[in-house]
Amino acid sequence: MAIALDARNIGAWPHHDASAVALQAHPGNVESVLINGEWHRRDGVLVGTDVASVQLVGPT
Numbered sequence: 001m002a003i004a005l006d007a008r009n010i011g012a013w014p015h016h017d018a019s020a021v022a023l024q025a026h027p028g029n030v031e032s033v034l035i036n037g038e039w040h041r042r043d044g045v046l047v048g049t050d051v052a053s054v055q056l057v058g059p060t
Helices: 018-024
Strands: 002-005 029-034 038-042
Touching: none
Parallel strands: none
Antiparallel strands: 002 029, 029 038
């Protein structure tokens, strides 16, 4: 599995400390996700997921 974060966001500073960038990241910073050679998110867009069929469930 590989996850690429968009480090251009000001919240991703300092760039010199990779662990700090990973700990400060949020889902909006995820640019790409590659799992077993299949893209699940590429260039910030979900791939292979029918977003309309996914229902968000919140607290009731």
